[in-house]
Structures are given as C-alpha cells and as structure tokens.
Amino acid sequence: MRYQPIQSSLFVKNRLNFGKEMQTNHIALLCSNDVQVTNADDSMGFAQNNDLFYLSGIDQEETILMLYPDAYKKEYREILFIKKTDEHIKIWEGDKLTKDNASQISDIVRVEWVEDFEKILQLIAFEADGFYLGHNEHIKRSTKEIETRQDRLINWCKLKYPLHAYNRAAKITRGLRQVKAQEEVTMIQRAADISIQGFERVLRSVKPGMMEYELEAELSYVFLKQGALRHAFKPIVASGGNACALHYNSNDGKCVDGEMILMDFGVCYGNYNSDTTRCFPVNGQFSKRQKEVYQAVLTCLEQGSKLLKPGVISAEYEEQMAKLVENELIGLGLLTKKDIAAQDPENPLYKKYFMHGTAHHIGLDVHDVGLYSRPFEAGMVLTCEPGIYIPEEGIGCRLENDYLITEDGITNLTAKMPIAIKDIERLMNN
Ligand code: GLY
Ligand code: MN
Ligand code: MN
Numbered sequence: 001m002r003y004q005p006i007q008s009s010l011f012v013k014n015r016l017n018f019g020k021e022m023q024t025n026h027i028a029l030l031c032s033n034d035v036q037v038t039n040a041d042d043s044m045g046f047a048q049n050n051d052l053f054y055l056s057g058i059d060q061e062e063t064i065l066m067l068y069p070d071a072y073k074k075e076y077r078e079i080l081f082i083k084k085t086d087e088h089i090k091i092w093e094g095d096k097l098t099k100d101n102a103s104q105i106s107d108i109v110r111v112e113w114v115e116d117f118e119k120i121l122q123l124i125a126f127e128a129d130g131f132y133l134g135h136n137e138h139i140k141r142s143t144k145e146i147e148t149r150q151d152r153l154i155n156w157c158k159l160k161y162p163l164h165a166y167n168r169a170a171k172i173t174r175g176l177r178q179v180k181a182q183e184e185v186t187m188i189q190r191a192a193d194i195s196i197q198g199f200e201r202v203l204r205s206v207k208p209g210m211m212e213y214e215l216e217a218e219l220s221y222v223f224l225k226q227g228a229l230r231h232a233f234k235p236i237v238a239s240g241g242n243a244c245a246l247h248y249n250s251n252d253g254k255c256v257d258g259e260m261i262l263m264d265f266g267v268c269y270g271n272y273n274s275d276t277t278r279c280f281p282v283n284g285q286f287s288k289r290q291k292e293v294y295q296a297v298l299t300c301l302e303q304g305s306k307l308l309k310p311g312v313i314s315a316e317y318e319e320q321m322a323k324l325v326e327n328e329l330i331g332l333g334l335l336t337k338k339d340i341a342a343q344d345p346e347n348p349l350y351k352k353y354f355m356h357g358t359a360h361h362i363g364l365d366v367h368d369v370g371l372y373s374r375p376f377e378a379g380m381v382l383t384c385e386p387g388i389y390i391p392e393e394g395i396g397c398r399l400e401n402d403y404l405i406t407e408d409g410i411t412n413l414t415a416k417m418p419i420a421i422k423d424i425e426r427l428m429n430n
Contacts (some may be wrong), residue, residue: 002214002227003270006191010183011057016174018055019069021172026171027124028132029157034149035061045230047149050364051134051173052281053271056080056106059099062114064153067132068124076124080106081416083112130165131157137170137369168367178361178370179379187272187402188190188363188381189413191228192402194267195274196221196417203418203427208257208282212237215263216251223267232266232273233365239282243396244389246356255282260290262396266366273366275383276414277400284428286421290395293388294421296328297397300386301419306383308403308410314359314372321358324351325386334390353388362402380405381413 022028028051036044040153048059056065062083071077080103085096112120134150158166198219205218215237239255240249243262251361255261264277279294281287284329286294306322326348327333336351343349359382361368370382376382382405387398399419403410418424 002229003187005044005105006057006183006270008057009103009221010181011055011105012107013181015067017176018135018169018172019067021175022067022069022132023130023165023167025070025127025129026068026132026165026167027121027128027130029064029121030055030065030134030169031062031149031153032058032061032068046050047230048271050133050177050271050369051169054173054177054364056108058082058097058106058196059271060102060104064114064117065108066117066121066124068128068326070128071124072127075110078108078110079120080108080111081117081120082111084113084115099193108143122421125161127136127162130167131161131173132167132169134169134173137168137174138367144331172310174369174371175374177363177368178374179377180363180381180404181379184272184363185381185413188274188402188404189271191232191267191269191272191274192276193415193416194223194226194228194269195276196414197226197266198265198267199263199276199417200427201280202263203424204282204430206261206280206282206284206428208255210254210255212239212242212251212253212261215255215261219263219265226267228267228269229271230268230270231346232275235265236263238262238396239390241394241396242277243343243398244394245390245396246389257283260286260294260395260397262398264398264400265268270350271335271364273362273364273368274402274414275362275366275400276417277385277387277398278417278419278424279399280424280428290392290397291421292332293390293395293397296332297388298388298419298421299329299401300324301384301399303402304386305403305410308359308376308384308405310375310405310407312376314376317376318358321348321384321386322348324352324389325354329353329388332388333372334388353390354386356385356387357387358386360383376405378405380409 033049064081066079102111234249237251239261240259266275361370386399389396401414
C-alpha cells in the first residue's frame with residue numbers, strides 16, 4: 001500500500017451515518033469505477049469510486065458494497081463483494097485483496113466474491129421496499145456520454161426489480177462527505193505536505209529557457225517519491241500569457257526570462273486531495289508590475305479566506321470576494337470607480353479579469369461533492385483561490401490555499417507553502 005492505512009473505524013462510522021439517512025427497509029448498492037481502457041489491452045489506470053471508498057475503504061476494482069440496515073437477518077445487513085482472487089490470478093496480476101484483507105480494511109464481517117452478487121441479492125431483494133444507488137451528480141460531468149459501472153448497475157437493477165422504489169445514494173453522501181472527520185483532515189494534510197515539498201523543489205529548479213513540462217516533472221518526482229497515488233488533476237504549469245487560459249495544461253511552452261509562471265497543482269494521497277496554486281518569476285525576481293498584481297491577489301486571498309467561517313453561505317462568500325477583487329482592480333488601474341458606478345450589475349466589469357469561482361470543497365474529489373446551499377460549518381475543507389488575469393500584459397496570477405473551517409475561523413492546511421514575495425524570491429535565489 002502506498003499510503004498510511006485509514007482506521008476502519010472511519011468507514012464504520014460513515015456507514016452508520018449513511019444508514020441513518022436511508023429510508024426504512026431499503027438496500028444501498030455502491031460499486032467501484034471501471035478501469036478505463038485506452039487502446040488494445042492498455043488502461044488509464046484505476047481510480048476508485050469515492051462514495052464506495054468513503055463507505056468501505058476498499059481501493060480495488062470490481063467491488064460492490066451492499067448495505068441493508070433493516071434486514072431481518074444480521075448476515076444480510078452489510079455485505080462486501082470483491083473480485084475473486086486465486087493462485088492463477090496472483091501469477092498474472094499480483095496480490096489482490098483476500099476476503100480477510102477486505103474485511104480488515106472495511107470492518108465488514110461478510111465478504112463474498114463479486115461473481116455471487118446477483119445470486120445473493122436475489123435472496124434479499126424482495127424483502128426490501130427499494131434501493132439506493134450511486135450516480136455522478138456533478139452539475140457538468142454527470143452526462144450519459146460514457147456509461148459508467150454505476151449506470152450499468154442502475155439499468156440492470158431497474159430491469160430486474162422494476163417495482164422497487166429507487167433513491168439517490170449520492171444525495172446522502174454529498175451531505176456527509178462535505179464535513180470531514182479528523183482522519184480525513186489528516187489525509188488532506190498529508191497531501192498538502194507533499195505538495196509543499198513539490199513546490200519547494202520547483203522553486204529550486206526553475207531557470208529561464210526551461211520547458212513548462214520540466215517543472216511538471218519536478219512535481220511528479222516528489223509526488224511519486226512521497227507515496228502519492230497520482231497528481232490530483234493534470235497540473236497547470238503556465239508561463240507568461242499561458243496563465244490567462246484558466247484550464248491550460250498542455251504545459252509545452254517555454255519559461256521565458258522576465259515572465260511569471262502560474263502553477264496549479266495537487267496531490268492525491270490515499271484518495272484524498274490537495275489543490276494549490278502559486279506564481280513565481282522565471283528568473284527569480286518579480287518585476288514591478290508582477291509584484292503589484294501578485295500583491296493584489298495575495299491581499300484578496302488573505303482578506304477573502306477570513307470570510308470562510310461557520311454560518312456563511314457560499315454565494316455570499318463569492319460576492320464578498322468579487323468586491324475584494326474589484327477593489328484591487330481599481331488599485332491596479334484596470335478599472336475605475338466611475339466605470340463601476342455605470343456598469344450593468346448583471347454583467348459586472350471585474351469579470352473581464354476574474355472569471356471563476358473562489359471556493360470549492362476538497363476531499364475525496366478535488367472539486368468535492370457537497371450541497372452548496374448549506375452554510376459553511378466546522379469540519380468542512382475548502383479552497384480559496386482568487387485570481388487576476390490580464391492577457392494584454394501577459395500576466396495571469398492566481399493564489400490558492402486549502403482551509404479547514406473550525407468553530408472559530410480557519411486553519412490553513414497549506415500554510416507552509418511559501419507565498420510571500422520575499423520568501424519566494426529568497427528560496428529561488430538561494
Ligand atoms: N485546479 C482546479 C482548481 O483550482 O479548482
Ligand atoms: Mn487548483
Ligand atoms: Mn481549486
């Protein structure tokens with residue numbers, strides 16, 4: 001295993017909380033993601049379904065979790081189905097989880113081979129009134145273009161059990177997952193700590209003329225060396241004007257003397273993620289204008305992150321952050337108070353230079369699931385990521401930290417990642 005195992009008590013607690021939210025006499029079925037194929041027999045690797053991981057800790061393909069808290073027989077209340085392993089499979093694929101391993105990780109007593117799933121479900125299904133099934137509820141990505149294993153399970157289940165009631169497991173997990181347990185904060189902190197080491201290595205390596213992907217390689221080296229599962233997402237390493245394309249990630253440009261680089265990167269450690277952005281000068285010395293823009297964004301981050309506190313609604317917070325950025329844009333000479341007084345409130349002028357949201361939950365997903373109508377509360381972990389993008393000057397600047405909301409404010413999980421101008425310059429010139 002690449003990461004410090006998580007205590008099974010977390011998964012037990014998560015299943016208990018999930019069960020409390022279920023209607024009586026229902027069965028929940030959660031399944032793992034597919035291993036995505038590329039061509040022939042090659043694959044893009046495996047990333048576990050996060051709801052399944054949250055409820056079981058199982059990080060292996062072809063897994064199904066069945067929860068039936070009201071089952072009349074105890075042995076039907078929790079069943080974990082895993083891919084069958086034997087000596088032959090071991091020769092080709094190495095160690096897969098045994099039933100004992102899976103039981104230890106999840107603290108689920110009954111573990112079966114996944115090939116017996118349909119047969120066992122059939123024994124139980126007609127005692128239940130309905131099902132909870134997993135589904136991707138992301139507002140943009142939950143399309144039907146790619147049929148997922150979850151989609152196939154929904155289709156299969158509805159065909160086989162057409163008169164049962166059907167419910168959304170994700171409605172429950174979104175609510176639960178947005179408040180992190182201490183064990184989860186520890187995992188996110190570990191991801192953040194690895195990111196910090198990666199960033200410090202980049203600062204020591206960067207030189208004019210290097211390619212952006214060479215800096216990506218410095219990150220990859222540290223991440224792999226420290227036991228990260230993978231980058232949390234394809235990192236953005238954008239020098240000069242490339243930083244103004246928000247999702248730039250081809251990382252194939254040259255880092256030219258005099259430019260500033262924007263690097264947005266994260267670590268996935270034990271399925272938990274960090275997400276940070278830093279900017280730094282290619283030659284180790286910010287120009288006067290780069291300093292002005294950088295300092296403006298840093299002020300927004302410092303002031304804006306203080307708004308992340310219990311009771312605040314995400315939409316209110318975004319509004320306050322927009323005001324902060326607007327004020328800095330005036331200071332930078334990009335907007336005037338007069339322009340702002342005359343602007344169309346439906347189409348505010350600051351959006352020309354700052355066009356994205358500033359906070360998202362982070363956890364098992366980088367843009368973690370959550371109900372954004374719910375006010376912030378202690379235990380939530382959110383990013384804060386203001387930015388100012390000026391394509392006509394070839395400058396794009398965003399700064400991003402990860403914050404744990406506490407009863408009385410925030411803890412910055414990325415506090416040790418250098419951010420002050422003098423610290424960045426000092427580290428680059430040492
Ligand atoms: N890296 C994506 C984001 O910052 O949200
Ligand atoms: Mn980011
Ligand atoms: Mn982010």
